[in-house]
Amino acid sequence: MSEILRKDVFSLPEGVIYLDGNSLGPMPRNMPETLSRMVSSEWGQLLIKGWNAAGWMDQPSRIGDMVARLIGAPQGTVVMGDTLSIKVYQAVAAGLKMTPGRRVILSDTGNFPTDLYMVEGLIRTLDQGYELRTVAPEDVAAAIGDDIAVVMLTQVDYRTGRLHDMDAITQRAHQHGAVMVWDLAHSAGAIPVDLAASNAEMAVGCTYKYLNGGPGAPAFIYVRSDLAETIQPALSGWLGHEAPFDFAMNYRPGPGIERMRVGTPPVMQMTALEEAMRVWDDVDMRALRAASIALQEQFIADVEARVPALTLASPRDPDARGSQVSFRFEHGYAAMQALIHMDVIGDFRAPDIMRFGFTPLYIDAGDVTEAVDRIAKVMDDKLWDDPKYKTRNRVT
Template sequence: MTDFTATKRMFHLPEGMTYLDGNSLGPLPLATPQRVGQTLQDEWAEMVITGWNRAEWIHQPARLGDRIGRLIGAPEGTCVVGDTLSIKVFQALAAALALRPDRKVVLSDTGNFPSDLYIAQGLLGALGQDLELRVVAPEEVADHITDEIAVLMLTEVDYRTGRKHDMAALTAKAHGAGAITVWDLAHSAGALPVDVTGAKADFAVGCTYKFLNGGPGAPAFIFVAPQHAMQARPILAGWLGHAAPFAFEAAYRPADGIARMRVGTPPIIQMAALEAALNIWDHVDMNDLRTRSIELSERFIHAVTQACPDLTLASPTDPAQRGSQVSFHFHEGYAAMQAVIARGIIGDFRAPDIMRFGITPLYLDEADIDHAAAQIAEVINSKEWDRPEFKVRAAVT
């Protein structure tokens, strides 16, 4: 049984702040500064370049990949960490397309994160060959999986609304039509139980700075199903994905398995921060996390909808169909969110009109939920949001 009171004590939570934005950036684990300091002082400072061997920096991407793999149902040796999520989406989509060279269509949905769609547009445009990105409404995806589709590329949990796709069912339908699947777990990993093996996903990618609390700029991960590991073609043929990086051969030979999905030099300091964050997950049962997330989400939805008739729930009412976030439509959503933030309740805004709140049981409890709901109600019902300073758009919303 997970002790969420204990996990809350593992984070630095600023005084006077109720943090409901872990779906954008997780807060600082208390152990992170010491772990990063160790990398700076004991490893980089004292070992310098010998840290690649003595501190085993070179093996960190695989080691952390296996730790994330345990959270997403991936077998050992099928997940690796490094680079950014955009690069990992690019790699996975390119490798998936190469497995279906006779097909021309990548299917995605309007709930996918725009960056994933931009990556697909850029890749397909560069490859030519009359490739097409077909984007449909989330609820229409299943109806558009046909034998035209080369790759089904989806984000499991919609970044705006929190709507959750059925990974297993859609993957099964895609496979039945002969397509390959690429799943983005940016809003899933660390938010709810994920089983890429049980769902038979072909590729999966995700970031580590949201629910996994790895810090701003924390590296991404990629999973490749075992049956594709030796066939997946890494379009970014990076030095550290070579079969023998220190042989310095002129021609590229891909490493065996998931190691071929490594590209550039891993971000060692960021990986140290991520390692400290992952230690928290050794104390967490994902099913307990999911149960607690639903309890807190339902409490939040009930409190806000009862007190704020001007807000409309944008997330699914059925908790089984949601990730670990709750979103509301409001015609002045940006200004309202700024007013809420000014009261110490941290959520965020997503265009065109969504107020979004991450429900993260590792460091939120009933008192936090109740306090946040009460503050939101005061802002909305008093029209506190209708002040000029709250309508000035910042660079990051």
């Protein structure tokens, strides 16, 4: 595990045990300098010339290649931009064009809500009788039939950490002529992913969780190589054009994955993300996965031994989980607030889920032991019963 742990790369407040890297990863230590230098020497000195001279224009593809390596995607098949919500819309809209005559988008109740909302919006916009059908996660495979246009799933359930079998579901989707779109928000940088082997048509994800790109870091989209030259972008912005600086009146899709770019990229966020991605240069995803499972197993065993009031909400089989562990507790919101007050940061998801992310780049066994000690303290002393922990924040 020692070759995975690199606490010195990240800046974490003294004494904090951060088990929320599945929501927002911590800051790589050199980030203030990276951003300060970028704006001073690039924006400040190069001004408009930065698009060429500082390589801003190529950042979305360059970083896309860095993400590709972590998700089993060939070089040149991933591009960064926009938000995950926008990328879901792009992917599903493209998928519908590939399955004419079919009218059902299949998802599950474990999907992150914005994925479902974006599809709802697409369906309302199209107004052609499309249907978003959501089933329980365990019923997805059986629900894939010949009426399904697109299967759109988040691989790791944001509440429970339950992991879908990417290969099996993709295969079943293809047997029934459906297009497969995977949301890898809780997968990229968390578990080994082999997109190319799965043969899925498209995937999307975000980079502010396990990839530590910072708040609002750009999303990514993957399109399978054989489709990249024919796919029709619904969001056909100028930076996805074959020749943006010709300023032609008509859209002509750019080469390959470039066509999934839309507008002017957020250069500061891209710069921060590119810096954060360098951390991954020598990370072996299998070793990281082993380290993550070890931390999770230790956590589950210790919590169950010492805090019986918490009920495991995640699958018990480590191979069926992503890189998080969730427990149910009736007063979970207040308990989590009390815990955060004691510098163990996890988060809460309605109605009763206390969620803990395990990120072996900066969390070790000693952190897990200490975190469980403090969880036990919150529960043994009923700190969750303090009214000050019961007031809901806007973001929880």
